[in-house]
Amino acid sequence: MESFRVSDRTLGAVIGAATIAYLVAAWRIPAFSLGTVPVQSRAFPLGLGAVLLVLSVLLVLRPGTPAVEEDDDARPDDHAIRHRTTDSRVEVFVLLAGAAAYIAALVPLGFVLATALYVIATAWWFSYERPVVAFAVGAGLAVGTQLAFAQLLSVRLPSGVLAPLGL
Known part of the structure; x- marks a missing residue:
């Protein structure tokens, strides 16, 4: 099965256009x-849209690698790198199942634990080879988001099993 590829610039332009409509x-x-x-009520959506717009512009302006004709044998297959599956439909299903598991685990485990586990598991699925960094990003993102919602917005997210710790 031939995979569908889109350049970074095209993807950045599409995301940028959608972000402008979102803003x-x-x-x-x-x-x-x-x-x-x-x-x-519009502060968070506007902030999120501004960040997404900046990232899409950076994606468009990012220097690309020159187009080089390559043999299919010379270029490693994406699936061989990930060591997961050769069917992209299975990959999409696994990621959707992971998102569903995250949603199901949100209340019983709590936002911090469920988010950290979801980020770490997603990094593992994409074969990110630095588990300490994946753990740090997952934990930092979860705790940072929890603190931002609790301190800045006065919104309590599910605490789950970490309720005795006050998270």
């Missing part, structure tokens, strides 16, 4: 009118 929609979110709140 326009986020800008139209009405502000709270029932008193003063520290963060308005």
Whole structure:
């Protein structure tokens, strides 16, 4: 089966266009009118859209490798690198099943533990070869997001089994 490939610039342009539409929609979110709140309802969507727009521009501007004619035998197969499966449909199914497992584990395990495990498992699936970095990113992302929601937005995320620790 031949795989479908898109250049970084094309992908960045498509993501950028979708992000602009997202930002326009986020800008139209009405502000709270029932008193003063520290963060308005459109702050998070606008911040997320701004970050995504910057990343899409960086993806478009990223220097690419020159196009080189290669033999199929000379280029390693993506599936051989991952050592997972040769069927891309199975890969998509596994990632969707992982997302479903993450959603199911969110309340019983808690946001921090479920998110850290999901990020680490996804990095493992894509054969990221530095497990310490994957663990640090997963734990840092989970704890950082938990603290941001709790401290900045006053939103409590599920604590799960870590409730006695106050997370």
